[in-house]
Amino acid sequence: TWAIGLRVNTLVGAGKIAALSVSTADSKFGVSSQQTEQILAAFQRHPWLNCVHVHTGSGAMALQTLCNGVKAACDVANRVNESRGTRQVTVLDIGGGMPVNYASDPLHTDEVPTFAEYAAALQCDGLIAPFDRVVTEFGQSLNAKAGFIASRVEYVKPMADGNGQVVIVHFGADVCVRQCYTSAHGRRLEFYDGATFQPKQGALLRQHIAGPLCFQGDMLAKDLMVPTLEVDDLVVMRDAGANTLSLFSRHCLRQAPAVLGYRTSGEGGGEELALLKAAEDAHPALAFWGASAPPELAWPAASEAVTSDGRRSRSRSRRRSGGNNRQAPKAVEQGMPAS
Numbered sequence: 001t002w003a004i005g006l007r008v009n010t011l012v013g014a015g016k017i018a019a020l021s022v023s024t025a026d027s028k029f030g031v032s033s034q035q036t037e038q039i040l041a042a043f044q045r046h047p048w049l050n051c052v053h054v055h056t057g058s059g060a061m062a063l064q065t066l067c068n069g070v071k072a073a074c075d076v077a078n079r080v081n082e083s084r085g086t087r088q089v090t091v092l093d094i095g096g097g098m099p100v101n102y103a104s105d106p107l108h109t110d111e112v113p114t115f116a117e118y119a120a121a122l123q124c125d126g127l128i129a130p131f132d133r134v135v136t137e138f139g140q141s142l143n144a145k146a147g148f149i150a151s152r153v154e155y156v157k158p159m160a161d162g163n164g165q166v167v168i169v170h171f172g173a174d175v176c177v178r179q180c181y182t183s184a185h186g187r188r189l190e191f192y193d194g195a196t197f198q199p200k201q202g203a204l205l206r207q208h209i210a211g212p213l214c215f216q217g218d219m220l221a222k223d224l225m226v227p228t229l230e231v232d233d234l235v236v237m238r239d240a241g242a243n244t245l246s247l248f249s250r251h252c253l254r255q256a257p258a259v260l261g262y263r264t265s266g267e268g269g270g271e272e273l274a275l276l277k278a279a280e281d282a283h284p285a286l287a288f289w290g291a292s293a294p295p296e297l298a299w300p301a302a303s304e305a306v307t308s309d310g311r312r313s314r315s316r317s318r319r320r321s322g323g324n325n326r327q328a329p330k331a332v333e334q335g336m337p338a339s
Contacts, residue, residue, distance in 0.1 A: 003091040003135065005051025006042060008033045010072035015061035015097070017184045023056045023069055030054075033072050036079065043080045043088060050088060051135075052077040055095030059140050062099075063113045067121050070094050074127045081130075090132040094122075098141035102187055102239050107145060115141075140242040147241025149175060152194060153233045154212075164206030165228075169235045172211010172218040174254040176237065177247045180211065180218055187237050189221055194232035202227040209235060213252050250288055255280035 009030030014021035022029045030053075031039060043049050056069035070092075077089040101112040108114050115138075128134050151169040158165050173180035179187055189209060191200040205228040211218040220237065229235070237244075248256050258279035264271050282297040 003051040003093070003133070004049055005053040005091065005093055006031065006039065006049055007053040007055070008039070008073055008076050010054055010056065010069045012056060012065055012068040012072060015057045015059070015065060015099075017057075017060045019182070019184065020058040020060060021056075022058070023065075033076050039076060040080060040083045043084060047088065051091035051093055052080070052089055053093035053095070055093075055097065055137065057097045059097060060099050061097040062111075063118060063121060066094075066097055066118065067125065067127075069097075070122060070127050071125065074130075078130070087130075091135065092128060092131040092133075093135040093137070094128075096137040096139055096141065098138055100141050100144045100239065100242075102144070104188075143242040144239045145241060147239075147244075149237040149240045149244060151235050153229055153231050153235060155231055156229060159206075164208070164223075166208045166210050167229045167235070168210050168212065169220075170212055171237075171257065172220055173213050173215075174211065174249050174251060175244050175247075175257065176211070176220060176240070177249055178243060179220060179237075185243075187239055189224070190236040190238060191226055191229060192234040192236065194230070194234055197234070200227040200229065200233060204228075213254070250285065253285050255282065255285050 007030040009027050010023050010033045011025065012023045014024050021027075031042075033039075052073050054069050054073035056066050073092065073094070077092060080089050081087055098115070098118065099112045101107065101109050103109075122128050149171050151171050154168045154170060156165045156167050176187070178185035192198065193200050204225045207224050207226060207229060208222045209220040209224065211220060220235075245256065245259065248254075256277075256279070258275065259277040260273050261276045262271050262273050282293040286293045
């Protein structure tokens with residue numbers, strides 16, 4: 001069933017992150033829900049409009065704010081149907097905006113409700129009952145905790161004043177644009193011994209965690225007091241399954257990293273890694289600028305997946321102008337969204 005809608009700005013206010021809040025007076029999105037005459041006229045001129053769309057914000061929105069946005073959108077839809085004398089609006093798009101718990105492992109906390117709690121709040125107020133279909137646009141809240149980013153430490157550089165060190169890793173403002181360019185999108189970092197893969201232990205040291213780009217602002221975190229990191233140790237950013245690789249930056253002609261998925265093969269069966277997206281070689285990076293690269297700069301076509309018991313399996317991808325036509329394992333495709 002098709003749906004063509006009008007997006008309304010319900011003016012219910014901002015969430016915790018201003019840049020992701022779009023229900024404010026200066027928002028660039030939507031028609032103000034207070035412009036009743038203009039909205040009614042639009043639905044009268046275009047009888048094929050059958051949906052009202054609201055998107056209160058893109059994350060860190062309080063549950064009550066989200067509900068207030070939906071309520072205001074429902075009021076618009078009801079006024080349209082009353083004015084038209086028919087059920088012209090039969091579809092409601094409530095957008096996304098559910099918050100994510102970036103502070104710890106649990107999916108939900110007192111401030112981060114479940115989808116069931118959101119649905120219950122909407123049903124309690126009877127908001128969605130009049131509609132044949134309700135569309136949602138959840139993205140960050142579905143995917144953020146499904147992925148992490150990991151890198152070996154490439155090198156460490158003592159600070160000139162002797163008060164700590166800078167730790168250089170292979171991801172930064174190229175993949176984690178919001179984390180490096182703003183202070184409103186913090187993520188947890190974890191540190192592991194490169195030989196044992198156990199949490200890093202040892203004397204605490206003041207450390208900056210820096211990415212690979214050629215500007216000083218390419219910092220994932222500064223002034224962390226954590227065990228002293230060494231070359232080949234592992235730095236892991238948690239909850240990175242959304243708004244990371246999808247925002248990838250070509251600064252310094254960076255090439256997007258590979259994406260791996262993992263799955264378990266049943267109780268006691270171990271875990272297996274599988275390639276979901278191959279690392280870019282020089283070709284797409286240069287094609288961005290209308291250039292081409294010689295064949296010898298392509299990555300090898302074969303890649304390996306390693307199971308927890310040391311077994312290796314090979315997956316081969318074919319490259320052609322139409323893109324990567326490799327079929328990833330279906331269980332991995334469904335269970336592990338790309339970050």
